[in-house]
């Protein structure tokens with residue numbers, strides 16, 4: 390995810406998870422952001438300001454007053470950035486923010502801040518569940534701050550429960566949505582990804598080389614741009630995209646069932662899955678033994694074409710398919726566009742080494758039902774996902790502000 394040209398204020402308060410803020414600072418800088426870190430006095434007990442200064446290339450704010458501190462810094466720091474993120478947000482910082490107390494640089498910045506704030510609480514589970522902390526978090530939410538729920542697990546203090554800082558990837562994803570142009574706000578996107586597994590017996594299946602990367606990239610990008618996203622995915626080894634509703638399936642028939650169920654309530658379907666066209670005619674109850682025959686014959690029967698089935702249910706939804714081809718790219722793409730009643734097909738030549746299955750890049754051509762054909766250069770799958778969504782946005786019916794609210 391790119392944070393190019395984004396300015397982020399990273400507020401670090403004094404909990405053990407402060408060391409994880411260093412990793413976040415590093416990832417943000419790598420993604421192109423300018424990161425200004427402000428630390429509380431307690432945070433500096435866990436990690437030194439020098440660590441953040443070295444990672445961000447910026448001076449680190451630690452004091453309201455003193456030599457080298459501009460008297461208006463506490464006002465403009467929360468106003469001249471794209472977003473503020475508090476990692477970790479301790480019970481104390483949350484309490485001060487909820488009550489408008491400014492007794493150090495970070496808490497005073499939060500009173501003056503006019504930019505979106507992402508609060509990432511991390512603390513012992515009893516502290517987190519304390520009603521005072523919960524009430525303070527509820528007040529922050531009411532005032533429009535975005536509170537990222539901590540995760541459950543083993544905590545540094547030895548307890549097990551809610552209080553762990555979410556993974557850096559999750560914080561980055563949430564922050565990405567906070568600073569993005571949310572041109573898909575309120576839109577419901579249904580995305581499919583990955584291969585299908587067509588079982589032959591309890592240990593074997595027929596599949597293909599799809600990694601799921603393209604569909605996951607579309608789901609991530611759509612969520613970042615404000616959409617509600619459901620991802621129907623075949624088996625993959627990819628991490629769940631943050632914020633996305635995950636529906637896991639194995640076979641083409643399972644995928645068909647889930648897509649048909651969800652299609653009527655979606656605004657657009659992006660069908661990136663490499664659906665198995667055939668499945669074994671019968672599923673052996675027991676493992677098939679090698680036996681004495683030199684050859685094993687398996688009869689494969691055709692799976693339904695999910696997009697064709699969906700076409701009968703289509704009302705105002707926009708449907709986007711993919712065509713991975715080895716020959717006659719544009720002719721095949723056009724054939725599928727018509728046969729599957731699609732609005733857009735994303736065609737790629739899988740003969741190219743940097744394009745198609747399992748790699749992080751893709752060189753695609755967008756072929757639209759209105760005859761428009763756009764050839765894109767070699768891009769990352771994240772960039773391709775954004776190009777597809779750029780095509781989609783102006784074709785969707787805009788949502789009312791109430792529907793588009795986060």
Ligand code: CTP
Nearest residue numbers: 660661662664666693694695696710711712713
């Ligand atoms: N697709 C589908 N159901 C299937 C097969 C494919 O919905 N049973 C979808 C894919 O998700 C993709 C598009 O149809 O969006 C094109 O898939 P592709 O495998 O390229 O096309 P096929 O229809 O299988 O055609 P062929 O095997 O002849 O290339």
